[in-house]
Amino acid sequence: LVFDYRGYGYSAGKPSEEGLIADSLAMLDWLQDRAARGAIDGSKIVLCGRSLGGAVAVHVAVALESMKIRYPPSCVIVENSFTSISDMVDCKFPFLNIPFFKEQFLRLQWRSIDKVGKITMPMLFLASVQDEIVPFEHMQKLSEAATSARTKTFHQFDATHNDIWVKGGRRYWDAKGSFIKLHAQKRLATDAGKESETC
Template identity: 40%
Template sequence: MQSVNSFFTNAQQQISSLYGFQDALLYQPNEPDTARTIVQTPDVFHMPYETITIETPDNEKLHGYLIKQINRTNERETLVFFHGNAGNIGHRLQNANLLYRTCNINILLFDYRGYGKSTGAPSETGLYTDALAVYNYVRKRNDLNQQKIFLFGRSLGGAIALHLASHLAQMNATPPLYGIVIENTFTSIPDMAKRLFQVTVLDYVPNWCYKNVYPSLGKIRHIKAPILFLSGGQDELVPPQMMEKLHEECKSSKKQMVIFPDGQHNTTWLSHDYTNQIRKFLAECSTLIETTSSASSASCSS
């Protein structure tokens, strides 16, 4: 009996520790240690931009950059960039510059609450609130093509983008999303915990014991917008099998998985053919919209 009691006591302690340290393990806004004080601007790569502040319904202020193409700004696609769990938007500028130059798109970069120069502290509910606030901000910009708004999410950002896309799908929001691109993201935090810690007791821990869940696998089933899955074959953090599972469970009629054999978790975007795959996806989204519009016009005239 003592050994049984000991087992349950140890299990309780592990679960309690897991809950208490979850935020510290998941959210890394102070990595590197200057990430809350130094945020580079797009000037570093000579990109034209405006600094924006987006206020959330719970009164947090999100700091961001809207990087716009100089020519025909309102004809271009606009990417809303959801970054990973560490650093700030300044650390994504090299990536943004590559996309800006090769895909000829506008890019909105923003920091979640508690990251960079944004106020507050991160939490799952809070980051979902941030995502919707940013989306609503983009939808109010008259200088952006509202038919060509798409989401990009990497790692934790992928989970946030999928939540937003799922929410919009269930609300039948119009205009619909142009598309979604997710890269090296996970099926859920409980699945990641089992992968990272490999503690037997975690197999029996229900999701309600987790402070952060990000249940992307369930949410992706609601998404009907075109979606591109970019997976690093050598991802050392998120098992590529999780991306495969997300792709498998996605119900969108326009979905594609691209695997970069040598891509690691944070370097897949440097892989050969990476931007070409995104450009190809955007061209297909454009064709899809034109086809849908033509079909709608024909239906109305008949």
């Protein structure tokens, strides 16, 4: 499922951290309803985000840690995302890194680096070594900070921010596809076990 956050594409409203997270949870709720009616396979729900979407995926995954839903995502995939907006400002506009000054105008935080360690779902990190927008080191740090994930896998590709699936070629698609398939099967087995316990 691909959708436009509020303020993006044809969606009305203004984007905010809380708003984008709420939009994503609303989409997940819609998928829950579809899965409950048998329209989709609930074991194959995955959180996947790239760039800003990676930050949204991390924050949504953390929110789900304290929620009880029938068809939770089987895993989380983060691609070419950043540790925080503040860190991005530091690397793109170092002259703004003045105590108390930067905080005055930063309306968005997206501190994924502080959140990712709370995620227990399996995580896959896909990073472009030549990323000209988000430094490669951000993805390395996010992966290192994902200390609670049941499993985590890190793949790097000789690509830039927006051509990772092209430059990565088959290795990129195999990495993503095999990860999703593995954890969807594990989720299916877990769900089957729960159903047999309640019958």
